[in-house]
Amino acid sequence: MSDTNLSAVLLEKGNLKLEERPIPKPGKNEVQIAMHSVGICGSDVHYWVHGAIGDFVVRAPMILGHEASGTVSEVGEGVTHLKVGDRVAIEPGVPCRYCDYCKGGRYNLCLEMKFCATPPVDGSLARYYVHPADFCFKLPDHVSFEEGALLEPLSVGVHACRRAGVTIGSRVLICGAGPIGLVCLLVAKAMGAAQVAITDIDTKRLEVAKQMGADFPVHVTTRDGREVADQVVRALGCNPDVTVECSGAEPSVQTGIFATKSGGVLVLVGLGPPTINIPIVNAAVREVDIRGIFRYANCYPTALSMVASGQVNMKPMVTHRFSLEQTLEAFEASKKGEGIKVMINCDKTKA
Ligand code: NAD
Numbered sequence: 044m045s046d047t048n049l050s051a052v053l054l055e056k057g058n059l060k061l062e063e064r065p066i067p068k069p070g071k072n073e074v075q076i077a078m079h080s081v082g083i084c085g086s087d088v089h090y091w092v093h094g095a096i097g098d099f100v101v102r103a104p105m106i107l108g109h110e111a112s113g114t115v116s117e118v119g120e121g122v123t124h125l126k127v128g129d130r131v132a133i134e135p136g137v138p139c140r141y142c143d144y145c146k147g148g149r150y151n152l153c154l155e156m157k158f159c160a161t162p163p164v165d166g167s168l169a170r171y172y173v174h175p176a177d178f179c180f181k182l183p184d185h186v187s188f189e190e191g192a193l194l195e196p197l198s199v200g201v202h203a204c205r206r207a208g209v210t211i212g213s214r215v216l217i218c219g220a221g222p223i224g225l226v227c228l229l230v231a232k233a234m235g236a237a238q239v240a241i242t243d244i245d246t247k248r249l250e251v252a253k254q255m256g257a258d259f260p261v262h263v264t265t266r267d268g269r270e271v272a273d274q275v276v277r278a279l280g281c282n283p284d285v286t287v288e289c290s291g292a293e294p295s296v297q298t299g300i301f302a303t304k305s306g307g308v309l310v311l312v313g314l315g316p317p318t319i320n321i322p323i324v325n326a327a328v329r330e331v332d333i334r335g336i337f338r339y340a341n342c343y344p345t346a347l348s349m350v351a352s353g354q355v356n357m358k359p360m361v362t363h364r365f366s367l368e369q370t371l372e373a374f375e376a377s378k379k380g381e382g383i384k385v386m387i388n389c390d391k392t393k394a
């Protein structure tokens with residue numbers, strides 16, 4: 044274990060530096076975690092490059108990272124379900140636990156949400172990090188730290204497929220084969236989807252999707268959303284019951300509406316431009332339900348049991364690995380978008 048706390052701090056837009064920070068002490072109901080694996084998400088890269096996502100603006104130095112796992116190194120007062128040495132996955136968003144949304148089970152909508160590496164809240168890309176114990180999930184011995192970190196994007200997939208109503212026999216369209224599209228693919232299949240078509244403009248990503256179980260990769264070469272919808276229907280042999288949009292691109296959202304069968308569901312996971320044109324009357328008169336997705340609620344335990352039981356295999360998603368000291372290189376690699384998931388190992392002692 045380290046006696047210092049090297050941390051990846053975004054000082055301001057474009058300026059990501061490794062800095063020594065004090066080792067944080069766990070308060071009541073918190074645990075201190077010696078960090079192991081932290082995955083880089085598109086949002087981490089976005090804050091680094093652009094300094095903001097929508098209304099969330101980086102105004103003060105912030106530690107990045109929110110897809111994370113590590114080993115409990117100290118427990119605060121009142122913690123009963125975890126002990127020093129437990130390996131845990133960290134659910135990065137901590138809500139107030141008291142408001143109507145929290146009490147109603149939709150805590151992802153809590154207005155008081157504190158989410159790692161969403162300004163001004165520090166993330167977990169550091170040697171040590173402190174987190175409320177009830178948002179830490181003990182990993183079985185056979186689940187790796189990397190898989191623990193990947194429970195974060197997997198939870199997005201669980202939430203999206205739940206809200207989409209994917210079930211046995213579903214015919215599913217996933218738009219966009221980035222990390223989020225791929226986790227939705229894994230979850231849809233695990234939930235019993237009969238066939239999954241997946242679109243992307245990038246053939247390399249479609250190849251990965253095929254390896255991960257996609258039945259019909261659909262290469263998008265036009266901005267005509269209806270034309271892509273026709274391609275999808277030809278590939279699937281029918282209109283999809285549900286569509287999970289994971290690119291945020293305007294023509295792709297249009298495809299989602301045109302393709303989804305009447306009475307079906309389109310969930311919007313991808314977050315692109317804040318305002319876009321969509322064929323809303325087409326959706327209205329065919330009773331296509333359009334549902335938003337914001338992160339997840341109550342999905343970590345499901346994601347963990349899916350990984351622990353072998354129901355999903357997340358391992359092929361990790362294509363690049365770096366040490367905490369190589370954080371800048373890791374972010375450059377992630378920005379280039381060459382692989383799928385870039386992982387950072389924060390532990391000096393364990394490979
Ligand atoms: P990513 O950028 O790696 O993947 C997006 C994919 O969409 C890329 O492979 C890209 O080539 C593809 N694409 C672009 N235009 C397309 C088009 N017209 N048709 C089909 N595919 C197209 O991003 P990611 O990490 O996989 O995340 C996907 C989206 O989900 C992002 O917009 C992200 O902000 C969003 N997201 C939302 C939530 C949420 O809670 N709603 C959570 C996580 C991520």
Ligand code: ZN
Pocket residue numbers: 138139140141142143144145146150153154155
């Ligand atoms: Zn709340």
